[in-house]
Amino acid sequence: MELILRPARPDEAEALTDLVMRSKQSNGYDDAFMAACADELRVTPARIAAGNFWVAVAQGALRGCVTLDPDSATGQGTISTFFIDPDTKRQGVGRALWGEVQAAARSQGMSLLKLDADPAAVSFYQAMGFKTVREVPSGSIPGRVLPQMELTLPPVTLGGVHPRHHDKSRHRQTHLNHTRHNRRANGQD
Numbered sequence: 001m002e003l004i005l006r007p008a009r010p011d012e013a014e015a016l017t018d019l020v021m022r023s024k025q026s027n028g029y030d031d032a033f034m035a036a037c038a039d040e041l042r043v044t045p046a047r048i049a050a051g052n053f054w055v056a057v058a059q060g061a062l063r064g065c066v067t068l069d070p071d072s073a074t075g076q077g078t079i080s081t082f083f084i085d086p087d088t089k090r091q092g093v094g095r096a097l098w099g100e101v102q103a104a105a106r107s108q109g110m111s112l113l114k115l116d117a118d119p120a121a122v123s124f125y126q127a128m129g130f131k132t133v134r135e136v137p138s139g140s141i142p143g144r145v146l147p148q149m150e151l152t153l154p155p156v157t158l159g160g161v162h163p164r165h166h167d168k169s170r171h172r173q174t175h176l177n178h179t180r181h182n183r184r185a186n187g188q189d
Contacts, residue, residue: 010045
């Protein structure tokens, strides 16, 4: 499956909410549980417009999404949305999105990533290098706790240059590659 990774568009909020809800429910949750967390899982145009929200697209359909909420004061980032279409789980979509968000975190100078994991996704996050550090209350289900996981991003130096100063050219090239690919895909090139 050929994936295109790109920033989400505000007009995709409804389709992304549908993807997020289907992905969450595929972990075995019933309709009552899903109704209780619907507000927390809803994707809004405003959240997308805030940036750091990427999607994976294959065969013209949204296959996954991830967000990164940076805290420049602490050098940390929170992954608050990471969902894969249930029909494309275990096909590399999550790993591709993980690569995108990790590169963005590094280019923005982050040293630590954290997330509150769905218990069904803990093994995926562990495979990506995250470690469970504590339990935190669910944002929508009273009495439920979730594993909070963290990943320390090691500093990357290339010839003694901090990645914050070096990665700009790589990101420009990545942007150009995505732009060229999108133009080709849209028949503009």
